[in-house]
Amino acid sequence: MKKILVLHTGGTIAMAEDSETGAVSTKQSNPLLDVVNNFEQDIELIVEDFFYVPSPHITPGHMLALKKRIQEGVLEGIDGVVITHGTDTLEETAYFLDITVGHLLPIVVTGAMRSSNEIGSDGLYNFLTAIRVAANEESVDKGALVVMNDEIHTARYVTKTHTTNVATFRTPTFGPIGLVNKHIVSFYQQLITNHTIDVTSINGQIPIVTAYAGMGSDILDLLTTSKIDGLVIEALGAGNLPPQTLPAIDNLIANNIPVVLVSRCFNGVAEGVYGYEGGGAQLEKKGVLFCNGLNSQKARIKLLVALNANLSKQELDDFMIEKV
Numbered sequence: 001m002k003k004i005l006v007l008h009t010g011g012t013i014a015m016a017e018d019s020e021t022g023a024v025s026t027k028q029s030n031p032l033l034d035v036v037n038n039f040e041q042d043i044e045l046i047v048e049d050f051f052y053v054p055s056p057h058i059t060p061g062h063m064l065a066l067k068k069r070i071q072e073g074v075l076e077g078i079d080g081v082v083i084t085h086g087t088d089t090l091e092e093t094a095y096f097l098d099i100t101v102g103h104l105l106p107i108v109v110t111g112a113m114r115s116s117n118e119i120g121s122d123g124l125y126n127f128l129t130a131i132r133v134a135a136n137e138e139s140v141d142k143g144a145l146v147v148m149n150d151e152i153h154t155a156r157y158v159t160k161t162h163t164t165n166v167a168t169f170r171t172p173t174f175g176p177i178g179l180v181n182k183h184i185v186s187f188y189q190q191l192i193t194n195h196t197i198d199v200t201s202i203n204g205q206i207p208i209v210t211a212y213a214g215m216g217s218d219i220l221d222l223l224t225t226s227k228i229d230g231l232v233i234e235a236l237g238a239g240n241l242p243p244q245t246l247p248a249i250d251n252l253i254a255n256n257i258p259v260v261l262v263s264r265c266f267n268g269v270a271e272g273v274y275g276y277e278g279g280g281a282q283l284e285k286k287g288v289l290f291c292n293g294l295n296s297q298k299a300r301i302k303l304l305v306a307l308n309a310n311l312s313k314q315e316l317d318d319f320m321i322e323k324v
């Protein structure tokens with residue numbers, strides 16, 4: 001009998017809509033807790049109401065606490081983990097767990113787009129399918145997974161793409177890694193294993209800036225003078241920046257502040273293609289780190305982990321640019 005640790009953290013999946021005002025918020029207690037007792041499969045559930053917060057309130061500190069609980073769970077002999085979470089920052093928590101403990105056992109993160117008492121609420125169904133995936137033999141060694149709306153996505157590449165639609169979680173460029181069917185869980189893609197790095201702290205100021213036509217160095221200068229530990233830039237196209245930003249980029253790198261670059265495009269990966277001023281090839285030569293295939297919010301989590309792992313400069317650079 002598989003033993004699955006369920007950690008509820010809050011989010012719409014654990015919220016209810018007020019019949020008078022229509023506002024969706026947390027209730028006195030998590031509605032998912034009642035459900036668990038009626039779940040009659042061959043799976044033992046250990047259920048904990050770990051946090052009870054909407055996901056815009058989630059911080060890297062919450063993620064670190066989840067990671068520690070999972071590591072304790074491994075020592076207690078659990079076979080898998082299901083985390084219920086608000087969808088707004090779900091991908092960040094899932095990715096943090098992926099790069100810190102994703103190799104230990106199946107970790108499945110799920111949520112809902114409709115609250116527990118709305119018609120067509122997707123929470124209970126997503127929760128039950130997440131449990132099935134976490135208990136499935138084939139889910140081992142896939143890193144952290146996100147299960148929503150009958151699809152299985154890798155934490156590494158999944159992203160929230162729609163404000164309200166239940167099919168909001170998508171994996172641009174690569175597609176889902178598997179599907180949950182009526183009776184079987186099937187994986188259709190192989191995941192290249194990535195490095196995991198464990199951390200005991202998760203501190204640091206790493207803003208994300210999106211590049212735009214006509215961008216100057218003013219905004220980047222402001223960031224340099226305020227104390228930041230790293231910067232993630234969502235660059236243009238394949239990984240290019242307006243030339244006026246270059247003095248600020250040089251300044252950041254000269255001050256040993258890692259500058260990580262991803263693309264603001266929804267599909268594809270950023271790479272050093274163009275040799276013109278501000279082009280990716282030039283940025284790469286300057287030491288800008290091209291974070292292959294991740295979106296900006298996950299590149300930020302990755303850099304945060306790297307900075308808290310006391311890596312050498314070379315190790316940090318290699319970790320950030322690894323081709324996965």
Ligand SMILES: NC(=O)C[C@H](N)C(=O)O
Pocket residue numbers: 010011012013053054055056085086087088089111112113114
């Ligand atoms: N669907 C949701 O869960 C969204 C909610 N605002 C949250 O992230 O907590």
